[in-house]
Amino acid sequence: MHSILPFLLAMVAAIVLLQMLAAKLKIAYPILLVVAGLLVSFFPGLPAVKIDPDLIFFIFLPPLLFEACWSISFKEMKKWYRIITSFAFLVVFFTALSVAIVTNYYIPGFTIALGFLLGGIVSPPDAVSTGAITKFVKIPGSTSAILEGESLLNDASSLIIFRFALVAVGTGQFVWQEAAVSFLWMVIGGVGIGLLLAWLFVEAQKRLPTDAPSDTVLTLIEPYVVYWVAEQVHSSGVLAVVAGGLYMSEKRFVFLNSASRIRGYSVWESFVFVLNGIVFLIIGLELPEIVNGIRSEGIPISTAIGYGVLVTGILVAARMISSYAALIATLIFRRSALPHAGNKRRRYLMPALLGWTGMRGVVSLAAALAIPVTLENGMAFPHRHLILFITFVAILLTLVVQGLTLPYIIRRSRLFDNIFYESGEEQTRKTMKQGLKKHVYGFLKEKYESDVNGHAGMERFLKQWEERAKVADDSWMNEKTKVIFVELLEIQRQYLSELNKDPAINEEIIRQQLYQLDLEEERLKII
Incomplete structure (x- = not known):
């Protein structure tokens, strides 16, 4: 413990310093954190960074999702729900299917189930990365609302795919009837449990003699309780946290006083910043162990990099295709639901911009690390290290390539020039x-x-x-x-x-x- 504590404190200090450097350079801080973690991982003598796969979701996902629910505009989500839900569910499934088909064809020994597992891991874009990158350029509120709303729901849909694929890999079979029932329970049960527990929390805090510190502590533990309860009954913990978080966000003026809201905002902002920073550093720090695992499987690094580039290309292409498909479908069936674009050039370039915003990050890493080391029969999980490596490459390439070029593309294309924002x-x-x-x-x-x-x-x-x-x-x-x-x-x-x-x-x-x-x-x- 005494040997790891200085390293953890140094990680937090590095996160703060790198965030300040990123702000000065006008670069999204997740990019610098990943690159820094990658460089630091080559220093000899550093403690190995390992997280129990069973705890990775529980530690990071509930608070990150909960905080996102309090930041997003639920009204804007309802306004653009058609586009948001299509990107959060249909696009995620299409991306996972594309990854499954291509990897099954090109990667030796990679089954469709493993392909869907990988697809579920890498399909959801990361809200933190997108938000950190787009803050350096002005984009319309409708675009921002679509990206934020999508990021809340696509985590749930991708992790549902991940869970079913994990079962299929472990058992070697997939029963559609059972899967359909399980899917319905995960969605309905997750949303129901989240709303029920959130209502109980709101009513309890309204009646208890709480103050600002106790209110803040309660909001810190509530997402963990919601996630844990939902997972215990085999429903979706992610959907439970999202549903509960949105409900409590709407009721914040009912059960929290002004002091609790002000101080809680500061605490949550710092807490989530540190959590995100740790995850992005871990992405880089995990590389040496992942590379050793690739070598143990007898796969050349150059080949594994090629697989990673291939999968990243599929992610970008699938999102681009989906963006234009959504535009065409909306033009045909629901023209009035289109976000205000101003002119035809902007309207037809917007899908390309949305397609280029698919940076991967926290959820993809958490899902990849959550893959068990062994199957229930004790055998090693097939291609676990390769899946981890491909995920790492996809995160690194989308963060660095798309992350560094997205602000330049927005400014260079002048897509949003002369827009009188928000009417x-x-x-x-x-x-x-x-x-x-x-x-x-x-x-x-x-x-x-x-x-x-x-x-x-x-x-x-x-x-x-x-x-x-x-x-x-x-x-x-x-x-x-x-x-x-x-x-x-x-x-x-x-x-x-x-x-x-x-x-x-x-x-x-x-x-x-x-x-x-x-x-x-x-x-x-x-x-």
Whole structure:
């Protein structure tokens, strides 16, 4: 323990330093972390990095998925659900099928079941990588919502394929009837368990005398509980966490107070950043062991690299084909469901951009490492090291090649130039703030008009909300005016919640304003 602890602390410090370097170079930090882990792995004397395959999913996936649910706009997911679900399910299955067919044909001894296993591992694009890369360029909110929504659901669909393929490899048979029943239970049971447990957590935290630290700790353990319970009854832990996370995200203003939301946000941001960093470093650090495994199977490294490049090419091609197929199908059957493109050139180049956003990362590595070392009969799992190596090559190539070129392609193609984002984001923000001002001022006039005359604090309230003036002196804020001020903050939250029901309003703007209200409420506590 004492020998590994300095190494773990050094890993965390390296993650922070590399993230700062990546920000300075304007490169997505997952790229630098993978490359750094690859370079560090060649240093002699470093402790071997090994994770129990049975724990890899449980350690990393629940919190990463849960945090993603709290970051995404559920309203935008519902708006673009057709494209999101087609990419998350149909495209994932098509990609896995393509990988299975090609690898079965080209790789000696690779069965269709092993091909589907590999396909399930490498088919889901990584949300963290895509988000880290696209933050250096401006893309429309619709594109961002599609990529984020897809990343939440494709993890579940790919891992379902992975699980069925793992059973087929282990037993040597695949019973379609049993698989269909199992699939339905995994989907329905996973979503149901996630929603039920999330409801119980929300109700419990509403009634318990929690504070910001205890609320934050509870939100940290909740995704693990949801995932574990779902897996115990053989349903999808991933879908359970996604369903529960989306429900709790929508209820955050019901069971969490302003302090819990503000402090919890900071804790979760740091926690998920470290988790992601560790996984991307592990991707690089695992290479020497994977290479030794390839050699033990008697496969030349050059041949294994060729297989990795082949599979990566299939991933890119399958995503490109699927993107254009989705565009053609939408043009024929549901033209109104297309995201606003502005002109024909942008419309027909958008699928190519979506096809080039398929960077692989955390989920693919976790799935590959979760392959058992041996089968139930004690025999070595067939081609385990080769699958790990191909996965590593796919992650490395998509991260480095696509990750480094995607921002350049977006800027060079000028696809999003002259787009007035979100139908006028600045105008939306101004309209929202004007509406807030009028709503609060009307509330004050209606409820507290009799208290205004002769009350300096109430007059200040009216002046503040009528003129939006900045008051440097807080001496006028007494206990009564504090109570009213908190009431006004809650009135604003209700107004913003109603405003958010408008499909034309960007939810990110609403969330920013809600966060400002939380900060304002916390400021009152120290006046």
